[in-house]
Amino acid sequence: MTGRPFAPDLLAGKRILITGGGTGLGRAVARHLVEHGAQVHLWGRRPAVLDEAAASLPGSVHTQVVDVRDGERVDEAMGELWDEHGPLTGVLNNAAANFIAPTESLSPRAFDAVSGTVMKGSFHTTHGAGRRWIAARLPGSVVSTLTTWVWTGSAYVVPSAMGKAAVHAMTMSLAVEWARHGIRLNAVAPGPIPTEYAWQMLNPTGKSGVGATQADQIPMGRMGTVEELANLTMFLLSDACPYLTGQTIAMDGGQMLAGPGTFAGLAEMTDQDWADARAKSEAATAASKAQRGGLGGPH
Ligand SMILES: CCCCCCCCC/C=C/C(=O)SCCNC(=O)CCNC(=O)[C@H](O)C(C)(C)COP(=O)(O)OP(=O)(O)OC[C@H]1O[C@@H](n2cnc3c(N)ncnc32)[C@H](O)[C@@H]1OP(=O)(O)O
Numbered sequence: 317m318t319g320r321p322f323a324p325d326l327l328a329g330k331r332i333l334i335t336g337g338g339t340g341l342g343r344a345v346a347r348h349l350v351e352h353g354a355q356v357h358l359w360g361r362r363p364a365v366l367d368e369a370a371a372s373l374p375g376s377v378h379t380q381v382v383d384v385r386d387g388e389r390v391d392e393a394m395g396e397l398w399d400e401h402g403p404l405t406g407v408l409n410n411a412a413a414n415f416i417a418p419t420e421s422l423s424p425r426a427f428d429a430v431s432g433t434v435m436k437g438s439f440h441t442t443h444g445a446g447r448r449w450i451a452a453r454l455p456g457s458v459v460s461t462l463t464t465w466v467w468t469g470s471a472y473v474v475p476s477a478m479g480k481a482a483v484h485a486m487t488m489s490l491a492v493e494w495a496r497h498g499i500r501l502n503a504v505a506p507g508p509i510p511t512e513y514a515w516q517m518l519n520p521t522g523k524s525g526v527g528a529t530q531a532d533q534i535p536m537g538r539m540g541t542v543e544e545l546a547n548l549t550m551f552l553l554s555d556a557c558p559y560l561t562g563q564t565i566a567m568d569g570g571q572m573l574a575g576p577g578t579f580a581g582l583a584e585m586t587d588q589d590w591a592d593a594r595a596k597s598e599a600a601t602a603a604s605k606a607q608r609g610g611l612g613g614p615h
């Protein structure tokens with residue numbers, strides 16, 4: 317059980333924008349932010365989805381219809397939010413688009429739809445909040461939801477991997493440039509946490525259920541949970557650790573580090589399998605020693 321490690325007033329006085337907050341992980345994290353005292357603003361492209369999400373949440377939640385790829389609309393909406401409610405204290409860049417496809421089949425519009433939502437959307441939103449924080453001499457915290465593909469890349473989701481890697485670069489770059497303004501940028505890179513919309517895009521058929529969306533090759537043997545993601549995100553958006561900036565934190569049960577080029581699969585070996593393996597390798601060592609003529613052992 318993850319539990320509730322934080323006090324219910326952890327985010328009291330915080331005003332936080334979640335892009336793509338009407339569905340999936342954004343909506344689930346929004347609930348935790350509200351339950352910890354934050355005022356929350358949700359952006360997305362579908363008014364009915366946003367309204368439904370806001371109505372389902374227990375506290376102070378506001379919505380705006382914004383396509384984050386449209387820089388002018390992002391700035392306009394940011395201005396409206398600031399004027400009507402006051403300055404944000406944090407931004408969660410969560411909106412994304414993605415689908416699996418052979419890269420050679422992608423049209424220019426397909427590439428733009430995915431990479432633009434992630435890269436341009438995160439930039440426009442961060443820029444809209446950041447320039448206002450700097451002008452008003454206010455601190456701020458930006459958290460972006462990325463994936464471990466920023467370190468590994470991933471076949472068949474290349475525009476997403478490229479867009480997320482760009483936001484990873486933005487996180488490191490602006491952490492330095494805006495540190496003197498009290499603005500922090502961090503990111504989280506979750507492993508699979510099944511959500512309806514994302515799984516339609518990433519695991520749409522019986523044959524598409526491979527490693528990335530499965531639990532069998534994750535060292536912890538399970539998917540992540542929204543509670544775990546919410547706790548990490550809230551920690552980054554809170555005042556718990558103001559010295560932390562520029563970091564992308566993987567939260568994936570060890571999935572990325574257990575790649576096929578490692579011995580992670582040996583977790584299946586029994587004690588007898590290990591005894592057999594040791595006997596085989598010791599026999600090979602003994603045969604090698606016999607050919608050394610007394611050289612090469614430890615002294
Ligand atoms: C880390 C460990 C593991 C973890 C495992 C999980 C890791 C998750 C990491 C990241 C996960 C996510 O981001 S999951 C997020 C999933 N959620 C979403 O995608 C929500 C938003 N999605 C959407 O709005 C749509 O599905 C999407 C198609 C992407 C964009 O819609 P738009 O209305 O903007 O654009 P459209 O006009 O429909 O389409 C734009 C072009 O894309 C083409 N197109 C659309 N679908 C296509 C498809 N399946 N294959 C090829 N091409 C396609 C169209 O033909 C158009 O090109 P032309 O024909 O040339 O016009």
Ligand SMILES: NC(=O)C1=CN([C@@H]2O[C@H](COP(=O)(O)OP(=O)(O)OC[C@H]3O[C@@H](n4cnc5c(N)ncnc54)[C@H](OP(=O)(O)O)[C@@H]3O)[C@@H](O)[C@H]2O)C=CC1
Nearest residue numbers: 336339340341361362383384410411412508509511513514
């Ligand atoms: N689920 C998982 O296992 C993982 C998810 N992630 C990341 O977590 C985040 C949330 O994913 P998840 O909840 O699973 O997926 P969802 O598809 O449920 O969430 C994506 C959200 O982004 C919104 N969105 C898409 N395009 C735009 C746009 N142009 N402007 C504004 N909003 C937009 C969508 O709403 P609408 O279409 O109404 O605009 C939707 O609410 C994403 O960044 C994803 O990459 C990372 C690793 C693993």
